[in-house]
Amino acid sequence: MITLYGPPASSAGRCYWTLEEIGLGYETPEFSMKNKDHKAPEFLKLNPNGKVPALVDGDLVLWESIAINAYLAAKYAPALLGTTPPDNARVTQWSVWSQVEYQPPLIALFIQKMFVPAERRDGEVIKKSIEKGEALNAIVDAHLEGRNYMVGDAFTLADLNVASVARLNTIGGISLEARPNLKRWLDAMLDRPARQKVNALENASRAAAH
Numbered sequence: 001m002i003t004l005y006g007p008p009a010s011s012a013g014r015c016y017w018t019l020e021e022i023g024l025g026y027e028t029p030e031f032s033m034k035n036k037d038h039k040a041p042e043f044l045k046l047n048p049n050g051k052v053p054a055l056v057d058g059d060l061v062l063w064e065s066i067a068i069n070a071y072l073a074a075k076y077a078p079a080l081l082g083t084t085p086p087d088n089a090r091v092t093q094w095s096v097w098s099q100v101e102y103q104p105p106l107i108a109l110f111i112q113k114m115f116v117p118a119e120r121r122d123g124e125v126i127k128k129s130i131e132k133g134e135a136l137n138a139i140v141d142a143h144l145e146g147r148n149y150m151v152g153d154a155f156t157l158a159d160l161n162v163a164s165v166a167r168l169n170t171i172g173g174i175s176l177e178a179r180p181n182l183k184r185w186l187d188a189m190l191d192r193p194a195r196q197k198v199n200a201l202e203n204a205s206r207a208a209a210h
């Protein structure tokens, strides 16, 4: 049995999404960030970084959400990695880019909007994050001109990993109206039944935390 640690409304979300796309059975032990379960000694044995997600599949213990997704695809649904070496490389390119380039400004904005009380928000951080986020959105928008998917003509982890970050735009208050290709693609990705299932899991886990 596959075990995924971490709530769906966290970096673990993209791993839930992959598990749901593949249709794998998995278990998710009760996990509270509020109670600092991610810093508990038992969890640190799985992920010494003290961060979610972590995945256990048989003897394999794995952390870093992008690596977890790549593993799940390689073992259970290889087409998600692209079906040719160039497409496989493109899926890796966009997946890495989503983490090291795209996510930092959008997460900074998300944190300001969601976690920092209005009177303590840092206007400079918000301004810079929006500028950077807009520039990166433009890259995705231009890439998606005439395309339905980030790589090739089918859904891959490039779509899943980039969309998992792109959805932060709306939460952070960046409108995608001026990015028609990005908006059309993101709407389609977020409409996928597997992502809808993760949204339901997110809502249920938020409700349970209150």
Ligand SMILES: N[C@@H](CCC(=O)N[C@@H](CS)C(=O)NCC(=O)O)C(=O)O
Pocket: 010, 011, 012, 038, 050, 051, 052, 053, 063, 064, 065, 066
């Ligand atoms: N690069 C890591 C990021 C993991 C990460 O930052 N997780 C956050 C939740 S979204 C976390 O566990 N934060 C707790 C902490 O930093 O103490 C991944 O994608 O797996």
